[in-house]
Amino acid sequence: MTRLMRAGLVALMLAPALAPAWAWAGEGEGMPQLNFANSLTGSQVVWLAIIFAIFYVLLSRVALPQVAQVLEQRSATIAGDLEAARGAKEQADLAVQELTLATRKAHADAQAAIAAAVAEAKAEAARHAVQLNQTLEAQLAAAEQQITAARGTAMAALRDVATETASAMVQRLASVAAPRETVDLAVGAVLAGRG
C-alpha cells in the first residue's frame, strides 16, 4: 500500500521531467530506485545507517568540538584584547587627568609666586619710599633749623649794624656823639615797631 502510494506520488511529481524517460526507458527494470527486488536497495539503507552513525559520532565527538574550541578561543582572545585595551585607555585617561591636575597646580603655584614677588617688591618699594621720605624730612628739618639759626644770627647782627649806622649818621648830621645805649634803644624801638 505504502509502496504503491509512494510510487504514485513520485510519478506525479516527476511527470514532467520523466515523461521522455518513461516513454523511452523500454522494458527495463523501471526506476531502479523502486526496484525492491534488488537486494542492494534495502542493504544500502543498512550501510547508510552504519555510515551515518559513524559520521555523526565523529562529528559530535571530535570534529565539531574542535571548531567550537577554536571559535571560543578566538572570542576569548578578542574579549581579552578588548579588556586590555580598555585598561590601557583607563590608565591613559588617568595619566591625562593627573597631567592636567599637575599643570593646573603648577600654573597656580607660578601665579602665587608671581603675586608674592610683586607684593614683596611693592612692600620693599613702599619701605624704601618711607625711608627716603624720612631722610628727606630730616634733611628738610635740619635745613629749616639752619635757616632759622642763620636768620636769628642775621637779625641779631642787624641791630648792631643799625645802631652803629644810626650812631654814625647822628655823628655826621648833628656832630654830637649820641650815647650808644640811647641809640640802641631807639633802634630796638623802631625794629620792634616794624616787627
Next chain:
Amino acid sequence: MAAEKSTIDALGQFHLDTGLGAIGRSVNFANSNVMMVVAAALVLLALHYGMRRRAVVPGRLQALAEIGYQFIHDMCVEQIGEEGKRFFPFVFALFFFILIGNLIGLFPYFFTFTSHIAVTGALAVLVIVLVTAVALRIHGLHFFSYFWPEGAPVVLAPLIVPIEIISYISRPVSLSIRLFANMTAGHVMFEVFATFMLMLVGALGAFGYVLALGPLVINIALMGFEVLVAFLQAYVFAVLTCIYLHDAVHLH
C-alpha cells in the same frame, strides 16, 4: 552507449551495483554506500584539516569550516531556540551529508545516493523518529495534544484529529520525496539532453554536430541550476528538520 540503441536510458545511472569489488559484493556494499563514505570523509577531512592550525585569523579552509559551523549553529538556534544547540551536531551531519552527496553526484560517473528514495526515506524516518522521541521525552503523553488544536470545537474532533495525524505522518513522506525527486529529475534531464546530442550526431552527421550545440548549452545551464538545487534541497531538508524539532520542543 544508449545512442547505439537509439533509446534514452535515463534511469540506468540510478542502477545500484556493488562497490569495492569482491569485499563489497560479499557484504552487499552498494556503489551508493561508497559515495556516502566519500561524502562523510570529505566533510570530516575538511573540518580536520581546516581546524588543524587553530589559527585566530583563519585561512581559507578554516574559514570554510567555521562558516559551515556558524551557519548550521545559527539555523538551529534561530529555528529551535536555545535548546537547538543539543540538536546542532545532528542537523550539521544531516545538512552536510546531503549537501556533499548532492554535489559529488554532479560529477560524471559518480553515483548520487540522494537520488534513491530508500536513502532519503531512511533519513526522513530518522528525523521523524527523533522528533517524536524528543517530543515524547520532553512532554510525555501531553505530546498527543499536538494533534488537537487548542480551542477547536469538539464536534469537529473526528475531522481534525485524523487530518492532523495525516499531516504529521506526511512530513517524512514529503521530506524524502522532495529530495529524491529533485535529484532524480535533475539527473534524468542531464541524461536526456546528453543522449539527445549523441542521437542528433548519429542521425544527421555533420549537421547534427551543429544542432547538438542546443542541448549542450541547455546542459551547461542545467549544471548551474543543479548546483543551486543541491544547496537548496540540503538546506530545505535541514531547515524542515529544525522546524519539526522546534515543534517537538515547544509543541505548537
